[in-house]
Amino acid sequence: MEKDNRSPERREVKTSRSESKEEGSESNVAKRARVSIRARCEAPTMHDGCQWRKYGQKTAKGNPCPRAYYRCTIAPSCPVRKQVQRCPQDMSILTTTYEGTHNHPLPVAATAMASTTSAAATMLMSRSSTSQGLSSITAPVTSTTANINGVNFTLFDNSTTRPYNFPNGSSLAPPTITLDLTTNTSTHLINRFSQAPKFSSTSLDFSSSSENIKFPTPWGNNSNYLNYNPSPPFNKTPFGSIGTLDFSKQPNGLTGNVRNSQSSSPSQQLFTETIAKVLTSAPSFQHAVAAAISNMVGSGNSTNSWRATGNGPNGYQNQVTGLATMAKPSFTSYTSNHSQSTLMSSLSHSKGSSSMAPSTSIDANNNQ
């Protein structure tokens, strides 16, 4: 109670806050779209390669677990925020919700996550903007499953099983996509997120497809395809669009594909390779991702421009203390002007260039 004697300043605070809510016209859409990642994680927060500052904590209604609010501190003006909350049903499950788009260079480790969320968010916005009559449909839970070497990617409409973090749901909740890494899952894979910031994730964007698509993967023996089969009802939810990518099965038999990356786990490696394979072997898929990220970043420029961290001309790098060390174990610390550049460059670089740290192993098993 004695805390708040700042009411005069509050007026200005309020003004600036409402400004910041509207700020970034280019990211207006992006700010509305949110991407949640559900993962088993013992750590208080997932390390995604970015640097965050906690600015608040709140106990949400209907959830005894407090929700923590973080904002990206790599750049002072970065609008990206994330919310971290434990699942009341299973305290080991951590839900991290990202909102907004970074407006500054990112290290690879962070870019991977940013790309993922951006692409997912773009998928959301793309679908919600193109779908019609979404409020009139109450679709049952429908799912779309892809299988890559035993890893299931399930994209399902959970509109009827409303996420707990939006207890009263409805229009209050911005369109949100959930990447569900919890079901049955590869705990080591998750732990890579939670403990070591060296996960070279990737970006999945299913937005531009309308039919069953199979992306070949060069390894494995039976299900050598990433099978994407969008269910029509997916894009029609009362919330705009809500979906889940469900990495529901731990790949067994992780042999042969594991590279010699310093400290990556086999499952992480496999996962990375899996995704990389899909992307590198499916140009159209790359395109979709690139376009998605391009949209999110608000720049149609697809030029890759690389810049070493540590002494970038814009000064950002100096602010990201700890970031370099975070990225060190697995990545040569690159940043790029645009997340899309980073992702796509990392793909192409890893194919033939030595610029990328070999441990990204994106080029592993490339079957060209």
Added chain:
DNA sequence: CGTGTTTGACCCGCGC
């Protein structure tokens, strides 16, 4: 001393 976290209050949008 600098940086990050905690925490109570305030703002604002939405539902009733």
Added chain:
DNA sequence: GCGCGGGTCAAACACG
């Protein structure tokens, strides 16, 4: 119009 709840702020505090 009112109340509720989520999101945010910033002073105080903790920690290295």
